[in-house]
Amino acid sequence: MVWTRTTICQFCAQTRFVTPLNELLFKAIVDWVCVWLGVMVLDVAFLALVRAGKLSRNSLLATVALFFWIFVGLVILGPLLAPLADPRLKIGAVAFYLAACLLYMEARSILSRGYSLRILVDLDKLPGRRADRKTLKDNYGGMGVTGLLAKRVRTLADFRMLVFAEHRVGPLTWAGWCMGYAGLILRKSLCLHDVG
């Protein structure tokens, strides 16, 4: 990562790419981008290990691991930004880094749990790329809508938001109660009905 950063800075200095920009600002941008790319590489490597069966499949573990990589990135970013005298550049670089990490987290979540995307992928695999609604519901992700709900309930249990045992869902924990009410309030405020 340090090599990549140095190479990018040297290349841009040679090509005078940075001339119109403030040089320190440019370094701050290169720093956060390189650390963010490093975090993505670590996370993709971690997920590859999960897929290879070297680590257990657990949504909570995968999320905790991603937060850990983001924290490691912050620890690396700190000394990289230390030479910058202007605190505004440090604030901007850290904020952009965290924004990019959240964006990655959001993209990863959609690519893993995207409801609509899964319907599209299911349709793509069906003969003629068409089906009736019942077939789509029954074949959703190879598990049907029943599997979808069971998976969501298990994940909520993994995240300690509710208890799920012997086909009985609930009771909610304090975290589940807060999350449920926050969702209801936001949906009501934005006039969203029957979504999710």
Add this chain to the structure above:
Amino acid sequence: MWVNVVATAVLFLVLHVAIWRLWPSNAPRVVLFFALAGGCIAGSLAASLLKEGPQLGTLFALAGTESLLVIFYSLVYGTLARSVSVTLLGRLLREKNSTLDFEVLLEEYLRSNRFDDRLHVMAQSGFVAVAGDQVALTEKGERLAKIAEFFGSVFSDGLEG
């Protein structure tokens, strides 16, 4: 700078709630959401330019902080407003002792029009074509499905849904 950040965040939230309430829709309206956010950030940068002149450091910090807030809020909005899990939590909140048989939860979900609503939103965006009971993938939908499947296998543990 921080006054500018807070003012932009409040303005964005007020506009978001006002627009979503004035023109209610179950569609995610991602483009409108980010256009609104982009507009608010651009307004904030313009205000800073007028007040302090072209200070690159201030503009960089302002853009970074406001982008972080927008992405964070979009994560909250996406999770709380559209997630199946939050729908299930909301359903449990209505029950005494917040417990329910899984079969009851499933039956209610299947009876609701949430699955059809997804199809309707995707049809509006041109990813599928719905004719009566039949749902067909469009070319645009096929491209998105291929991209999602590829990136789902790289950046997550596969597209599980």
